[in-house]
Amino acid sequence: MRYDLFITGFGGQGVLLAGNLLSYAAIIEGKNVSFLPAYGVEKRGGAAMCTVVIADGEVGSPVIGRPSTCVYLNQTSLDRYGAKVKDGGVAIINSSLVDDSGWSRDDLDVIRIPMNRIAMDLGDARMVNMVAAGAYAAKSGSVALESLEQALKSVLPERNHRFIPANMQAIRAGAGAVQG
Amino acid sequence: MSQRLFVKGNEAVAMAAIEAGCRYYFGYPITPQSDIPEYLSRELPKLNGEFIQAESEVGAINMLLGASATGVRAMTSSSSPGISLKQEGISYMAGSELPGVIVNISRSGPGLGGIDASQADYWQSVKGGGHGGYHIIVLAPASVQEMYDLTMLAFDLADIYRTPVMVLADSVVGQMKEALVPNPRPETTLPEKDWVVRGRKEGTEQKIVKSLFLGDGELEAHNWKLHGKYDVMREKECRQELFMTEDAQLIVTAFGSVARIAKTAILTAREAGMKVGLLRPITLFPFPTQAYRDVTGQCKKILDIELNNGQMVEDVRLSVARDAEVHFYGRPPGAGSLPVPEELFEQIKKYY
Amino acid sequence: MQQVFQRPVSLKDVPTHFCPGCQHGTIHRLVAEAMDEFGVRERTIGVASVGCSVFLYGYFDVDVVEAPHGRAPAVATGVKRARPDSFVFTYQGDGDLAAIGTAEIIHAANRGEDITVIFVNNTTYGMTGGQMAPTTMVGQKTSTSPYGRDHAKDGSPIRMAELLAQLGGVAFSARVAVNTPKNLMDARKQIKKAFRYQVEGKGFSFIEALSTCPTAWGVTPIQANERIGGEMIDYFPLGQFKDTAQWKPQPPPPAPVEQPGALSFPEFMNEI
Numbered sequence: 127m128r129y130d131l132f133i134t135g136f137g138g139q140g141v142l143l144a145g146n147l148l149s150y151a152a153i154i155e156g157k158n159v160s161f162l163p164a165y166g167v168e169k170r171g172g173a174a175m176c177t178v179v180i181a182d183g184e185v186g187s188p189v190i191g192r193p194s195t196c197v198y199l200n201q202t203s204l205d206r207y208g209a210k211v212k213d214g215g216v217a218i219i220n221s222s223l224v225d226d227s228g229w230s231r232d233d234l235d236v237i238r239i240p241m242n243r244i245a246m247d248l249g250d251a252r253m254v255n256m257v258a259a260g261a262y263a264a265k266s267g268s269v270a271l272e273s274l275e276q277a278l279k280s281v282l283p284e285r286n287h288r289f290i291p292a293n294m295q296a297i298r299a300g301a302g303a304v305q306g
Numbered sequence: 307m308s309q310r311l312f313v314k315g316n317e318a319v320a321m322a323a324i325e326a327g328c329r330y331y332f333g334y335p336i337t338p339q340s341d342i343p344e345y346l347s348r349e350l351p352k353l354n355g356e357f358i359q360a361e362s363e364v365g366a367i368n369m370l371l372g373a374s375a376t377g378v379r380a381m382t383s384s385s386s387p388g389i390s391l392k393q394e395g396i397s398y399m400a401g402s403e404l405p406g407v408i409v410n411i412s413r414s415g416p417g418l419g420g421i422d423a424s425q426a427d428y429w430q431s432v433k434g435g436g437h438g439g440y441h442i443i444v445l446a447p448a449s450v451q452e453m454y455d456l457t458m459l460a461f462d463l464a465d466i467y468r469t470p471v472m473v474l475a476d477s478v479v480g481q482m483k484e485a486l487v488p489n490p491r492p493e494t495t496l497p498e499k500d501w502v503v504r505g506r507k508e509g510t511e512q513k514i515v516k517s518l519f520l521g522d523g524e525l526e527a528h529n530w531k532l533h534g535k536y537d538v539m540r541e542k543e544c545r546q547e548l549f550m551t552e553d554a555q556l557i558v559t560a561f562g563s564v565a566r567i568a569k570t571a572i573l574t575a576r577e578a579g580m581k582v583g584l585l586r587p588i589t590l591f592p593f594p595t596q597a598y599r600d601v602t603g604q605c606k607k608i609l610d611i612e613l614n615n616g617q618m619v620e621d622v623r624l625s626v627a628r629d630a631e632v633h634f635y636g637r638p639p640g641a642g643s644l645p646v647p648e649e650l651f652e653q654i655k656k657y658y
Numbered sequence: 659m660q661q662v663f664q665r666p667v668s669l670k671d672v673p674t675h676f677c678p679g680c681q682h683g684t685i686h687r688l689v690a691e692a693m694d695e696f697g698v699r700e701r702t703i704g705v706a707s708v709g710c711s712v713f714l715y716g717y718f719d720v721d722v723v724e725a726p727h728g729r730a731p732a733v734a735t736g737v738k739r740a741r742p743d744s745f746v747f748t749y750q751g752d753g754d755l756a757a758i759g760t761a762e763i764i765h766a767a768n769r770g771e772d773i774t775v776i777f778v779n780n781t782t783y784g785m786t787g788g789q790m791a792p793t794t795m796v797g798q799k800t801s802t803s804p805y806g807r808d809h810a811k812d813g814s815p816i817r818m819a820e821l822l823a824q825l826g827g828v829a830f831s832a833r834v835a836v837n838t839p840k841n842l843m844d845a846r847k848q849i850k851k852a853f854r855y856q857v858e859g860k861g862f863s864f865i866e867a868l869s870t871c872p873t874a875w876g877v878t879p880i881q882a883n884e885r886i887g888g889e890m891i892d893y894f895p896l897g898q899f900k901d902t903a904q905w906k907p908q909p910p911p912p913a914p915v916e917q918p919g920a921l922s923f924p925e926f927m928n929e930i
Contacts, residue, residue, distance in 0.1 A: 161483040187570035191646025361765035368729035372736025503721035505701035516724035
């Protein structure tokens, strides 16, 4: 199987971290993956974005013109990159910050999740990206939630392992929001 | 299986340099390659190595020249405008037959251009970017794993042929993270460095590392010697990847990041029942001419794709001669001009 | 009979290509004497520059790397860092060091590279045929300043020994001349001192040696020598501009304070 994902939001929402975490989880599962952050002038103006491709075989292009799934964490992202999702693809929207009522894409599977609210309810608004990662993992089936937990353990220094339970709660909440 | 790490392309270059035994790095900051000096400035001191942030790219390449003359493995890295500045030193190193690894994570130009991915340094890299009619070996990685493996290879080739070797990539491959198996340095038999300057001990010959040859016939002989080495490289060091070329009716050819993007377009074409393959040169000098001759025995259409206005296509045409049609698709580098697989699929359909 | 004078062993027994009245040969000899004195010949790596001094390897019986024009201090940096046990010197002219190689000399000096630089100032580009150099005197006619160097247009001659003395990494900087026996004896002393700094690992040492170029100046050897003592020393005074082993590297910065609190994103990014 082959999955491609585009995540976008503003700097500080942990867009790159979410992409990294999903990638690392895929590596733990023995899959191939490419993680391509936005670079260059696109990085300016506070926008953050990355493209992740997960594949059982060769990754092929790390650059995707029309990704099958896009995750929009803020309004500007949707306004700017709303047309990017592949026809018939999936859009996962942070409905706490994004109003998509004026958006005319009826070919998509649109999933609206109030990520900021969920993250705040769990105690830290900064976990929006974890909610998003959980939602994508559950929706796509690309990586297991256990792999995300394993990824957190592998990449976080020991002294920060105390944050893992809260982050996993956020990941599960994101996953739950997709299924619910 | 060895451990798989999740690593950025630029960091893979730095890791490979250390594994290859390089302990001396000289550089100057420039986007998008600064991860390399940042990594090495952190790691080399722990290994009793030397990291110098030079006063300029000119300074850095000449520090590389000096270190290399003493026989150690050493490296510099930069991006296009900085590589232009290094060309003086590269020409001197080529003339003085000094090994050394130069990494170009190229960006768009001409001039200050931009910091976006670019393949517009192809000519500069493979045709001898400085004065005097020389070549250096140019390796073009297309993945993080190749950033690692080819950097390692670059050090060996540099020592075997006593030549500067360039690793030519761009920010797609440099900034991208992928799985990496950090292979150990392979066992290789390398020629003894009996030419290095280390201080003339009594009873030994004076060693001179130089590129000035003023005697009658001396420089001509020296150039014949250099060009003889280039012929050996052409014969022994060509490397390429062939992907689904056996039955192909159209073969896409591209290097580095663009070859990666093209591969997905080729898979899309295959799904649509089109017989399309990929020939990806891994060595840009020596250029894998024979591989083109081999595939054009049965395939009569080549589509060359580059992130520039057409540079490698000249070498492709020379290699293919009249055996096949050669088409070109490319865009000059700059913000927003990096092609996407969907776009390349349209080009494949156009020429199929 | 006692032999009181002989060729330094670091100097090869060959005639030089230098013009009659040129003082490169004398300066070469003083450098070779210093090499002999400290017994460093077998671990010396010379860095040749571009200009009349390019044939360094033809005269000094030591290993030599040839540097691109002006880049000798950068090449010497690479040599010395890779082989810290070697004795490394560059030998550069004024076009090489004070024009095209300004960045390299200033930064090698400022880093306090443990090398010795012999800078020969003859106020002209000798090898290329007597063009204006950064050290050309105001009013001096050269092939590219046929009306004489004009301060308003071309600036004034650079005093490198004084300039480099300002830099933290420089342990020793002096200007010498070999135009009279007295000056020559003093030059010998200063060059040895410069060598001593490197032998003792005390940092960057710099010698500026005033020299003649009768060919480019269009004068006789005697007139050329007289110009040193007259016009040149007036503008380029002899002496030590820095003589200290006191330079110390900056103290290391304080260790970074660990950020308390929640999951650190940048840290996470580094780890992953």
